[in-house]
Amino acid sequence: MNYRGPQRVRIDEKPEPKILHPEDAIVRVTRSCICGSDLHLYNGNVPDTRVGTTFGHEFIGEVIEIGSEVQKLKVGDMVIVPFNIACGKCHFCKQGLFGNCHESNSQATAVGAIFGYSHTAGGYDGGQAEYVRVPYADVGPTVIPEGMDPDDAVLLTDVVPTAYQAAEMGGIQKGDTVVIFGAGPIGIMAARCCWLFGAGRVIVIDKIEYRLEFVRNYANCEAYNYEEMDDPVVFIKKTTDWMGADVVIDAVGAEATGNLMQTITGRKLLLQAGSATAAHWAVNSVKKGGIVSIVGVYGPTDNLFPLGNVLNKGLTIRANQAAVKRHLPRLIEHVQNGILNPKALITHRVPLEDVADAYHIFSEKLDNCIKPVLIPPTAR
Amino acid sequence: MENKTPKDYSHIKGWGIDADPKNDPTYPMKHRTDAEHEGYSWDRPTQQPIDVEVLHSIERPNVTAVFGTSVPPSGLSGMIRRFAFKHSENSYLHWLPLLMADRVNVVEGVIEDLGKGSVPNIFAEKGWKADWEHNRTGLIQKVGILALVTTAAVVLLTRKKD
Numbered sequence: 001m002n003y004r005g006p007q008r009v010r011i012d013e014k015p016e017p018k019i020l021h022p023e024d025a026i027v028r029v030t031r032s033c034i035c036g037s038d039l040h041l042y043n044g045n046v047p048d049t050r051v052g053t054t055f056g057h058e059f060i061g062e063v064i065e066i067g068s069e070v071q072k073l074k075v076g077d078m079v080i081v082p083f084n085i086a087c088g089k090c091h092f093c094k095q096g097l098f099g100n101c102h103e104s105n106s107q108a109t110a111v112g113a114i115f116g117y118s119h120t121a122g123g124y125d126g127g128q129a130e131y132v133r134v135p136y137a138d139v140g141p142t143v144i145p146e147g148m149d150p151d152d153a154v155l156l157t158d159v160v161p162t163a164y165q166a167a168e169m170g171g172i173q174k175g176d177t178v179v180i181f182g183a184g185p186i187g188i189m190a191a192r193c194c195w196l197f198g199a200g201r202v203i204v205i206d207k208i209e210y211r212l213e214f215v216r217n218y219a220n221c222e223a224y225n226y227e228e229m230d231d232p233v234v235f236i237k238k239t240t241d242w243m244g245a246d247v248v249i250d251a252v253g254a255e256a257t258g259n260l261m262q263t264i265t266g267r268k269l270l271l272q273a274g275s276a277t278a279a280h281w282a283v284n285s286v287k288k289g290g291i292v293s294i295v296g297v298y299g300p301t302d303n304l305f306p307l308g309n310v311l312n313k314g315l316t317i318r319a320n321q322a323a324v325k326r327h328l329p330r331l332i333e334h335v336q337n338g339i340l341n342p343k344a345l346i347t348h349r350v351p352l353e354d355v356a357d358a359y360h361i362f363s364e365k366l367d368n369c370i371k372p373v374l375i376p377p378t379a380r
Numbered sequence: 381m382e383n384k385t386p387k388d389y390s391h392i393k394g395w396g397i398d399a400d401p402k403n404d405p406t407y408p409m410k411h412r413t414d415a416e417h418e419g420y421s422w423d424r425p426t427q428q429p430i431d432v433e434v435l436h437s438i439e440r441p442n443v444t445a446v447f448g449t450s451v452p453p454s455g456l457s458g459m460i461r462r463f464a465f466k467h468s469e470n471s472y473l474h475w476l477p478l479l480m481a482d483r484v485n486v487v488e489g490v491i492e493d494l495g496k497g498s499v500p501n502i503f504a505e506k507g508w509k510a511d512w513e514h515n516r517t518g519l520i521q522k523v524g525i526l527a528l529v530t531t532a533a534v535v536l537l538t539r540k541k542d
Contacts, residue, residue, distance in 0.1 A: 005486035008505035021428040021446050047478035048461065050451040051489035069426070087445060089422050103425055103445040106436035110469055113448070119435070120478075123448030135446040136425070171403045174396060195392045198399035220392050270479065301475050330398070339394035360507025366514040 001128035001355045001374075003053045006044030007363070009356050014054070017125065017133035022069035025137035027081060030379035031154040032127040032352070033058035034362050034372050035083075036184045037297040040254050041118060042359055045267070045274060045299060048107065048119040056374075057083035057115040058157045059127025060150060063137075072138045078150075079141040081134055082324030083158045085113035085122060088139035099321030104135065110300060112321065120300060128355060130376045142328050145336065152335050154373060155185075155342035160331050162295050162322040163189030163251070167197050169293040169318035170247035175200035179236055179245040179285060181278040183211035183223065185345050185371045186295060187251035191219035192340065199247075203239070205232055205281075207257065210368045218344060226258055236285040244287035252278035253296025262304065273299030283309050294319035348372035351380070435465040457485035 002012040017026055035058050041049050063077045073079065086093050087103035092112075104113035105122040113135075116126015125132060134141060144153045163186050172178060178194045180187050183206035194202045202221035206212055212223040226232040237244055254274020257263055258281075266275030274297075282292045283306050292315055310317060334340040347370045350358040358372045389395035425445040432452045436443050453461045460481035467473035493500045503509075511519035 004489050004500065004505055008500075008502065009507075010501075010505045020449065022426055023446070044482060047475050047482065048464075049482055050457075051485045052451040054450070085446070087425050089425055091422060094422070102440075104447075106434050106440070106444045106447045107465075108469055109437050109439045113444075119448070119451075122444075123434075123450050125448070125450040135428075168398075168403065172399070173401065174399055195389065195395050196398040197403075198396035300469065301472070334394065337394075339397070356505050356507040357510035358507070360510045361514065364511075364515065364518075366510060 001054050001056065001126075001352070003041065003049065003055060004051055007042060007359075009042065009055075009359055011353050011355060014125075014129070016131050019065060019067045020133065021135060022067040023136050023138060024067040025063050025070055025073055025134045025141065026065040027059075027061040027079065027127075027132050027134050027141075028064050028378060029059050029061040029127050029130060029132055029376050030078070031060050031150050032056045032129075032374045032376070033154055033157075033159075034128070034358060034374065035158055036186065036255070037117075037253065038359075039363050040274065040297060040299070042363060043255070043267075045254060045270065046118045046120060047300065050119060050123075053116065053118065054125040054129050055116040056126030056128030056132075057117055058154060058159070059115070059132065060144065060154045060157065061127070061132070061379075063141075064131070066137060070137045073141060073143070078144045078153075080144055080153050080156050080328065081115070081127065081132075082140040082142075082161070082328070083114055083117075084140065084321060084324055085115065085124065085135050086139050086325065087136050093139070096323055096326045097320070098140070098323040098325045108300065114321070128352065128374055130352070130378050140325055142325070142332075145332060148332075148335065149343055151343035151346050151373065152341075155189075155345065155371075156328060156331055156335070157324065158322070159185045159189055159345065159371070160193075160335075160340060160342050161324040161327040162186050164193045164196075164327055164331060165320070165322040166190045166249045166251060166293050166295040167193040167199075169291075169295075169320070170194070170197070170249060171291050171316075171318075172197035172199050172247055174198035176246035177201040177203070177240055178247045178249065179203045179205065179282075180249045180251055181205050181256075181281055182251035182253075182296065183208060183215045184251065187249075188215045188218055188345060188370070189340075189342065190249055190251050190295070191215055191221045194249075195220070196334070196339070203236070203245070205236075208365055211365075211370060214370060232258070232281055233285045240287070244285055244290060246287055247291050247293065248282040248286040250278040250282045250292065250294045250296040254298050256296075265304065272303045273301040274303065276303040276305050279303065279305055283313070283315065286313070286315060288313045289315070291316045291318060295322070345371040346373050350374055352376040435461060438465070438468050439470075455485075455488050457481040457488055460484060
């Protein structure tokens with residue numbers, strides 16, 4: 001996959017990746033998803049997204065080569081590759097903050113490195129390809145347990161850990177009401193995960209009817225279309241006895257719709273780092289003293305955001321890129337025990353060669369698309 | 381489908397199994413060891429050989445132990461990116477030039493394609509084949525509007541001045 005400019009991608013031949021560091025591995029990709037956050041790149045909203053870059057941070061595959069210092073992996077292992085590139089040695093990795101590694105991204109200090117996610121996230125080619133270089137191979141990659149469906153495994157690279165961490169960062173206590181903005185793959189999975197933390201009520205807000213219907217069935221939650229409301233914040237206040245939700249999760253990020261000013265300034269004119277509509281609604285619909293958990297991705301500059309209300313309501317805001325490695329043992333257990341069923345989210349299995357169509361379908365939400373997965377020719 | 385609030389949760393597999401009343405808002409930064417006061421105190425991984433140009437944030441003293449080697453800076457966009465990296469992540473002089481470089485880079489990409497004797501198939505790259513399959517009306521509308529705007533522009537530009 002080769003990025004050529006906003007909303008333009010194609011398949012091109014590139015040299016096969018090489019071992020560049022003794023802790024590297026080369027992985028032959030067998031599944032690679034398109035993430036909602038890839039659409040920020042696709043739409044040209046992330047600074048330092050260079051023409052010729054290969055996207056893709058959600059992938060699994062087979063280890064075909066290892067560097068001289070790799071000890072835990074061996075050639076032939078099938079691995080889940082977390083989307084973050086983490087050294088495992090720096091202060092942040094030692095804290096379990098694998099999304100904030102300080103030894104993998106030269107270009108920015110505010111974000112750790114992410115496969116195929118612009119030079120702002122390290123300048124690594126991603127997994128929407130046949131082969132990919134995986135640094136720090138002993139730290140991130142995790143061998144896929146025997147018997148695990150590859151479609152489940154590929155969603156453990158990002159979707160499930162991000163959604164789970166969204167719920168975890170919400171500090172949900174038993175009986176809490178949780179509102180989730182966004183019924184994309186992360187929002188859907190977050191709705192499911194909130195129950196694991198003992199939520200008493202889970203409400204998802206979006207405008208795409210097929211996704212609302214999906215999340216109602218998949219996560220046993222309430223789901224409402226904000227286009228049918230005068231004001232989503234008033235709706236949430238009303239449905240929570242005029243108090244607000246205990247926890248609100250922003251699972252949308254920079255591509256949010258629903259507020260014309262945010263859309264124009266954040267998505268069309270790029271005057272802010274994406275449209276902050278969901279974060280705005282989250283702050284205003286959470287209870288005083290409540291927690292806002294942000295996993296929706298925004299750009300590195302500024303956003304229009306009701307900071308005064310954060311102060312006046314005494315809110316706690318928790319946000320981060322998911323520390324995938326930290327969550328994997330528990331989440332693998334949940335998948336193996338049938339508690340979580342990630343693969344149900346996959347609606348489209350597309351040959352890698354049709355990547356441009358897959359991006360367009362996902363971006364425009366055509367054909368009831370929820371989650372597309374790309375399958376390279378070497379894996380078919 | 382009707383929205384329902386569950387009265388009990390027995391039908392929700394795994395309800396409450398990860399509930400943690402001790403989950404406090406500072407998690408997982410609670411395992412402080414005071415090592416953070418010592419700066420770069422950790423045993424750094426082996427340095428990847430720096431044999432391509434790697435721009436690094438001026439908010440750090442060095443290139444990270446590993447780094448991506450995809451698409452090193454080049455051409456006019458590369459010059460703009462080098463300028464951007466003279467400014468910190470705290471400055472618009474970092475981010476706005478990078479966005480500008482991205483746009484310049486798109487033009488460079490087209491020129492590169494043409495230089496190789498290949499005209500980029502913009503419609504294929506935009507995935508419009510998928511529109512034809514799943515959103516034919518939308519595609520026809522899009523093409524219609526494009527044709528209308530182009531015609532209007534041509535008429536305006538070729539109109540004789542009175």
